[in-house]
Amino acid sequence: MKKIGLLGATGSIGLQTLNVIKQHPDQFDLVAFSAGKNIKKTQEIIYEFKPKVVSVAKNDDALILKREFPNVQILSGEEGLVEVSVYKETDILVNAVIGSVGLSPTLQAIEAKKTIALANKETLVTAGHLVMQAANENNVKLLPVDSEHSAIFQCLQGEKEKNIERLILTASGGSFRDRTREDLQSVTVKDALNHPNWSMGAKITIDSATMMNKGLEVIEAHWLFDMPYDKIDVILHRESIIHSMVEYHDRSIIAQLGTPDMRVPIQYALTYPDRSVLPAAKRLNLTEIGMLHFESMDLDRFRCLRFAYEAGKAGGTLPTVLNAANEAAVAAFLEGEISFLQIEDCIEKAIKRHHVQANPDLQTIQEVDLETRQYVRSLI
Numbered sequence: 001m002k003k004i005g006l007l008g009a010t011g012s013i014g015l016q017t018l019n020v021i022k023q024h025p026d027q028f029d030l031v032a033f034s035a036g037k038n039i040k041k042t043q044e045i046i047y048e049f050k051p052k053v054v055s056v057a058k059n060d061d062a063l064i065l066k067r068e069f070p071n072v073q074i075l076s077g078e079e080g081l082v083e084v085s086v087y088k089e090t091d092i093l094v095n096a097v098i099g100s101v102g103l104s105p106t107l108q109a110i111e112a113k114k115t116i117a118l119a120n121k122e123t124l125v126t127a128g129h130l131v132m133q134a135a136n137e138n139n140v141k142l143l144p145v146d147s148e149h150s151a152i153f154q155c156l157q158g159e160k161e162k163n164i165e166r167l168i169l170t171a172s173g174g175s176f177r178d179r180t181r182e183d184l185q186s187v188t189v190k191d192a193l194n195h196p197n198w199s200m201g202a203k204i205t206i207d208s209a210t211m212m213n214k215g216l217e218v219i220e221a222h223w224l225f226d227m228p229y230d231k232i233d234v235i236l237h238r239e240s241i242i243h244s245m246v247e248y249h250d251r252s253i254i255a256q257l258g259t260p261d262m263r264v265p266i267q268y269a270l271t272y273p274d275r276s277v278l279p280a281a282k283r284l285n286l287t288e289i290g291m292l293h294f295e296s297m298d299l300d301r302f303r304c305l306r307f308a309y310e311a312g313k314a315g316g317t318l319p320t321v322l323n324a325a326n327e328a329a330v331a332a333f334l335e336g337e338i339s340f341l342q343i344e345d346c347i348e349k350a351i352k353r354h355h356v357q358a359n360p361d362l363q364t365i366q367e368v369d370l371e372t373r374q375y376v377r378s379l380i
């Protein structure tokens with residue numbers, strides 16, 4: 001029985017993780033979880049999974065939960081998030097919070113020597129060097145949950161790192177893949193939230209539409225697989241059936257395929273190096289699909305992907321700026337404060353004004369993150 005801790009239980013990945021746990025009551029036990037503001041869902045999860053420790057964002061909500069569940073340890077705020085991430089009974093921590101708020105809990109969980117199933121890509125983008133260094137020093141496994149990185153991880157099993165030619169990430173193209181830049185001037189939040197293949201949380205769905213999601217994933221792949229940027233390619237694959245590929249020196253390409261269902265990579269991280277049945281996932285029927293399509297990426301059309309390659313290659317504090325500016329701009333777009341194309345304008349301005357600091361420590365990263373968010377807010 002593996003004891004699971006889960007950050008972001010009320011979100012898209014969080015709820016799908018709970019679904020996987022539910023399908024294997026003999027294998028997994030949810031012992032600790034965190035949520036943000038969704039208290040109704042938090043109550044339901046406590047009733048169903050009977051965890052020992054729970055944390056929510058606001059102290060007022062924690063007080064309500066304490067009265068309702070006197071036998072559960074109820075915490076709140078960023079401290080509570082960290083407490084859940086290092087809870088002593090946990091074997092694997094699934095990090096499915098959104099944004100760079102996931103960084104401290106990840107670092108603390110690594111110090112506490114927890115295996116981590118990582119969905120929260122912003123953590124690796126903003127401070128990949130610190131996270132990977134801590135994981136190596138503490139001999140902690142970081143298991144990818146993001147579908148592309150899980151695919152690459154699966155394609156690498158049994159292979160030697162020295163034989164890899166390049167990684168090929170697939171991109172669906174998001175909600176606006178068939179629109180011109182001119183069309184993008186008038187798109188709405190509702191249009192942007194309509195992803196063609198995946199049902200996900202709001203922030204990542206917007207990232208997918210701007211192609212920043214793929215940019216963040218390039219940086220995520222750089223850190224997870226220790227791969228230089230010129231060996232990480234992105235191609236547009238509108239069906240999201242091939243989740244990513246690895247090309248080897250002998251020109252063999254190994255791909256991982258499946259229907260778009262995040263429960264598959266979530267479960268693989270939880271069962272790794274083993275696999276389990278997943279009855280709820282739909283079997284892929286290639287003859288029903290018939291054709292798969294591939295196109296090269298246009299970095300003038302998808303400017304956020306270009307920004308991400310540039311920030312990743314520059315390194316230092318620039319990926320932190322990229323991520324923080326993106327988080328602030330996407331939040332403003334979702335609030336109706338800026339237009340879709342202004343998201344990339346904000347990111348471009350934040351990147352251009354920044355003086356890169358090499359090899360930043362945690363405090364510098366937190367300061368740059370905060371300062372960048374304030375700068376983007378000043379543009380709005």
Ligand SMILES: NC(=O)C1=CN([C@@H]2O[C@H](COP(=O)(O)OP(=O)(O)OC[C@H]3O[C@@H](n4cnc5c(N)ncnc54)[C@H](OP(=O)(O)O)[C@@H]3O)[C@@H](O)[C@H]2O)C=CC1
Nearest residue numbers: 008009010011012013036037038097098119120121200201
């Ligand atoms: N959704 C997907 O299919 C995929 C997601 N990912 C990555 O996984 C991560 C999670 O994405 P997704 O599940 O879509 O996101 P959601 O927005 O659906 O869920 C986010 C979760 O984090 C909680 N949360 C938000 N802000 C805070 C905060 N300040 N403090 C504590 N908890 C907070 C939310 O709580 P509440 O709702 O209670 O407020 C919720 O539980 C992201 O990094 C994303 O890029 C990667 C691949 C696929």
Ligand SMILES: CC(=O)[C@@H](O)[C@H](O)COP(=O)(O)O
Nearest residue numbers: 146147171172173174208213
């Ligand atoms: C499911 C998942 O991993 C998402 O990150 C997904 O990749 C989004 O799809 P695109 O960014 O390719 O549109």
Ligand SMILES: [Mn+2]
Nearest residue numbers: 146147148217
């Ligand atoms: Mn992905």
